[in-house]
Amino acid sequence: MSQENSEAADVLSAVWVVDGLEGHLARVELEDGEIVDMALASLPRGVKEGDVLRVVVEGGDFSLELDPAETARRRTSAQAALNALNMAAPGGEIDL
Amino acid sequence: MRALLALAALVLGTVQAQATGALTLRFLDVGQGDAVLITSPEGKSILYDGGRSEARIQALLKGYGVQSLDLVAASHGDADHITGLVPAVRLFKPKFFLNNGIAPTSQTWGKLTAAVQQAGTQGLLARDQVINLGSVRVTVLPPPPGMPRDEQNVNSVGLLIQYGSFRALMTGDSETPETQAWLRKYPASVLGNIDVYKSIHHGAANGDHSAWLAVVQPKNVVIGVGPNNYGHPTSQALELYRRAGATVYRTDRQGTVTVVVQANGRFAITSEKGAPVPANQGTTSGAASHPATPASPVYRSCAQARAAGVTPLRRGQPGYSTSLDRDGDGIACE
Numbered sequence: 001m002s003q004e005n006s007e008a009a010d011v012l013s014a015v016w017v018v019d020g021l022e023g024h025l026a027r028v029e030l031e032d033g034e035i036v037d038m039a040l041a042s043l044p045r046g047v048k049e050g051d052v053l054r055v056v057v058e059g060g061d062f063s064l065e066l067d068p069a070e071t072a073r074r075r076t077s078a079q080a081a082l083n084a085l086n087m088a089a090p091g092g093e094i095d096l
Numbered sequence: 097m098r099a100l101l102a103l104a105a106l107v108l109g110t111v112q113a114q115a116t117g118a119l120t121l122r123f124l125d126v127g128q129g130d131a132v133l134i135t136s137p138e139g140k141s142i143l144y145d146g147g148r149s150e151a152r153i154q155a156l157l158k159g160y161g162v163q164s165l166d167l168v169a170a171s172h173g174d175a176d177h178i179t180g181l182v183p184a185v186r187l188f189k190p191k192f193f194l195n196n197g198i199a200p201t202s203q204t205w206g207k208l209t210a211a212v213q214q215a216g217t218q219g220l221l222a223r224d225q226v227i228n229l230g231s232v233r234v235t236v237l238p239p240p241p242g243m244p245r246d247e248q249n250v251n252s253v254g255l256l257i258q259y260g261s262f263r264a265l266m267t268g269d270s271e272t273p274e275t276q277a278w279l280r281k282y283p284a285s286v287l288g289n290i291d292v293y294k295s296i297h298h299g300a301a302n303g304d305h306s307a308w309l310a311v312v313q314p315k316n317v318v319i320g321v322g323p324n325n326y327g328h329p330t331s332q333a334l335e336l337y338r339r340a341g342a343t344v345y346r347t348d349r350q351g352t353v354t355v356v357v358q359a360n361g362r363f364a365i366t367s368e369k370g371a372p373v374p375a376n377q378g379t380t381s382g383a384a385s386h387p388a389t390p391a392s393p394v395y396r397s398c399a400q401a402r403a404a405g406v407t408p409l410r411r412g413q414p415g416y417s418t419s420l421d422r423d424g425d426g427i428a429c430e
Contacts, residue, residue: 017202019175020248022300022326027175029202035148035175037325049247050201071201078199081209085219086197094220094227096140096166096191 012057015070020049028053050075119232119259119357121292124156125347125368127322129176132266132294133160134257137359138230143190144169144255144266146180153180154187156352167192167220167227169255170208171268172248173200182207189215196239196251197221222253233258235286237267240277249297250274256286261361265312266294275308284311291363292355293342295319299329309340316365317342318353344373
């Protein structure tokens with residue numbers, strides 16, 4: 001294994017999403033879709049519902065940081081998709 | 097041809113005979129989360145939230161013999177409410193997807209909206225609107241204006257279910273700012289006198305509060321809850337329900353809780369296991385609760401029916417009468 005590949009293997013990056021806050025806990029969606037509870041104190045200060053977290057594991061060190069750009073990108077994209085779904089909704093009383 | 101018509105009539109007759117003639121609400125045991133299956137006497141169905149597990153909701157829907165869904169509703173975008181909607185949409189391709197209009201950033205939400213799009217399901221932004229689920233009237237309580245858009249809970253979509261004199265209310269994970277705004281917006285006659293009520297936010301401390309429950313007046317409370325790290329249901333919420341005089345059902349202890357409402361307005365509550373906690377008693381009883389409700393209501397005028405919030409009344413619905421149906425088209429107080 002070359003030195004470059006060896007260094008790449010030591011750096012893992014993942015993206016998590018804060019699904020919701022429940023008191024002193026945060027419900028976090030991991031990259032594989034699993035939902036776990038994490039202590040709010042273990043997350044970056046000021047974390048909010050919907051925030052995207054960048055997770056970096058490098059040589060045994062673990063770091064978590066907010067990724068506001070990715071949060072904004074996802075919000076915009078998801079909102080556009082939802083707006084499109086809702087666009088042709090009928091008004092008035094609906095009979096099912 | 098005559099034989100074919102006779103066969104068709106026979107088949108139709110069989111289908112009608114299979115209809116239950118009752119409204120059924122099932123507060124599904126999905127673990128920590130909410131999922132409520134609402135089926136009208138005509139077999140029309142709504143799934144209000146889907147819990148946190150795709151596999152679990154699929155097993156439950158199969159177990160209860162669900163053949164179709166007409167509408168799925170996400171009270172709000174949290175995973176413990178929407179995850180199970182993904183397979184529900186894929187399997188049943190409902191006509192509508194009711195939502196609060198605020199898109200979360202999670203993958204789960206992305207999967208749900210992709211499934212909705214693939215199924216050809218129409219998105220339905222919650223607004224002041226009535227949805228007739230067959231003869232059952234479903235009033236949408238949209239999030240009030242002014243709620244912060246970066247918080248899903250306070251933008252929960254509520255549903256008021258009315259079938260004759262029977263009334264059920266469910267309001268997702270709404271918190272005090274939202275319920276206070278609803279109290280300002282709706283008269284007590286809309287929010288109150290609720291026969292079956294879904295506990296807000298699984299019995300969290302930031303959900304139900306005394307001013308809200310004083311108007312809602314729930315007779316029976318069902319808490320959708322499972323093993324959790326959040327302390328749900330909290331002792332504060334349980335104390336509020338006790339003070340309200342409500343009988344409390346918990347899906348973690350009683351399993352799926354089923355409410356069957358007859359056309360004459362009577363309803364019965366049964367649970368999969370265990371017994372509920374009766375109002376104002378600290379012990380459990382040995383039998384499921386079967387509260388009696390008044391017979392089909394009689395409205396002397398359309399003004400009276402409108403004041404009760406049940407108009408228009410269709411033939412077959414509790415409270416309908418020909419004296420209120422001036423043009424005889426089967427719809428009174430149009």
